[in-house]
Amino acid sequence: MLDLSKLQHISDIAIDSRKVSNNSLFFCLAPNKEITQQYVDHAISNGAHDIVYQFEVSQVNGINYYQVDNVFDSYVAFCHSYFNNVSEKLRLVGVTGTNGKTTITSLIKSIGSHFINSGQIGTNGLAYNQIEKDTSLTTPFLHDTLAYLTEMKKHKVQLCAMETSSEALHQQRTKCLDFDVAIFSNLSHDHLNYHKTFENYFLAKKILFDELKGNAVAIVNQDDPYTPQLIKDSKAKVMTYGINEKADYFAQNIVLKPTSTTFELVVNNVIYPVETNLVALFNVSNLLSVIACLHQLGFNLEEVLPLLKDVKSIDGRLNHIDVNGRHVLVDYAHTPDGFEKIYEYANTIKKEGRIISVFGSAGKRDKDKRPVLGEIASQYSDVIILTEEDNRDEEVIDIAHEIKRGIKNTKTLIIEDRYLAIKKSVEISKVNDLILILGKGAETFLDRGTKRENWISDVEAVFEIKKQTDD
Incomplete structure (x- = not known):
């Protein structure tokens, strides 16, 4: 185990060389010698003065090196000790x-x-x-x-x-x-x-x-x-x-x-x-x-x-919003089981109106569930609007078409911009309709391409659109 008495000067702990700051203790979890050297060099350039490693590395003057048999085990033991259990x-x-x-x-x-x-x-x-x-x-x-x-x-x-x-x-x-x-x-x-x-x-x-x-x-x-x-x-x-x-x-x-x-x-x-x-x-x-x-x-x-x-309502979980007689329900549901449960509930509370659903599916995630989500939604919905939901490096339109494979006999629109999709659901709705906005809940980001972009959240989007209709 690393001797804490020698490491009182460290400012924090890092296992990602990109997140090292001045005086970080860097645990290099690289799987081989070549990558170890790359990560260690990067950590030092970002300010690390103490390096824990397994594979041999070229050493730099002024840097403290600690070679161990198992970096992860040392990391776990040190973390608990450093934070006083x-x-x-x-x-x-x-x-x-x-x-x-x-x-x-x-x-x-x-x-x-x-x-x-x-x-x-x-x-x-x-x-x-x-x-x-x-x-x-x-x-x-x-x-x-x-x-x-x-x-x-x-x-x-x-x-x-x-x-x-x-x-x-x-x-x-x-x-x-x-x-x-x-x-x-x-x-x-x-x-x-x-x-x-x-x-x-x-x-x-x-x-x-x-x-x-x-x-x-x-x-x-x-x-x-x-x-x-x-x-x-x-x-x-x-x-x-x-x-x-x-x-x-x-x-x-x-x-x-x-x-x-x-x-x-x-x-x-x-x-x-x-x-x-x-x-x-x-x-x-x-x-x-x-x-x-x-x-x-x-x-x-x-x-x-x-x-x-x-009990206090939980942001993004079964949040109810009235928009001029339209009942909007925002929920984080994004799995087949989550969809089943939310639609079963929606079916019990809907009045004589329709169910309008707005959702997508995450990119670089489980693709097999996409048509399943579409199938479940089509069993309960009168209108489905497919949109973005953290598409990452996939095209929103491609994800939407995969979801659409499971949709049977339900009117379906594809609106790639999430805000515009939510707005459209309100625009086409009538009094007593139930609008379900699923997948993001209270999350305040959207993963688009390689970037995480700010998003006002589904809940806030509904309130903003409600204000526009009130005006």
């Missing part, structure tokens, strides 16, 4: 699954904040107290996560819920984080562009539970068929939640309304009435995982449940 000093909750991660972490933070100072890390960035910051990645690299936790701890945060993506788990970005609770929401088709097979995707999710300590708690969805395999090698205590299958935290007699939901929570054969302003059946499942988490962390159910009646 901060993940052990607060209650840390990891949430994984295809859908629901942001909702669950946001609810843990907002409800947990009624009892202790709470924060979250995930798709919508870093949030605690009144502070919000962009993190660029849903699950940051280990040194960044530990820096965020240190910042939180400094501001008296005692509970942090963080999203743990499959890519991050596979890349070991959460290595040796001291999770007290891990939550599994569900597993369905996504990220196969990265994982290649569904089996690999599942195994990445499983890492979170395989690495839990014995006194941690695994909270898992009893309704998901992958749950038994997911937890079979976990040392943690396992608690289940469910709607369709009996579970430790079970919801029965569910009543879904346009603006609220009621159900009976059954825990240890005791029935508790629950009322919440959250809507849609999938949010009952999300809420059960949050209830189970807070209860397992020691909070009293009788004190938690009343707080569910009026």
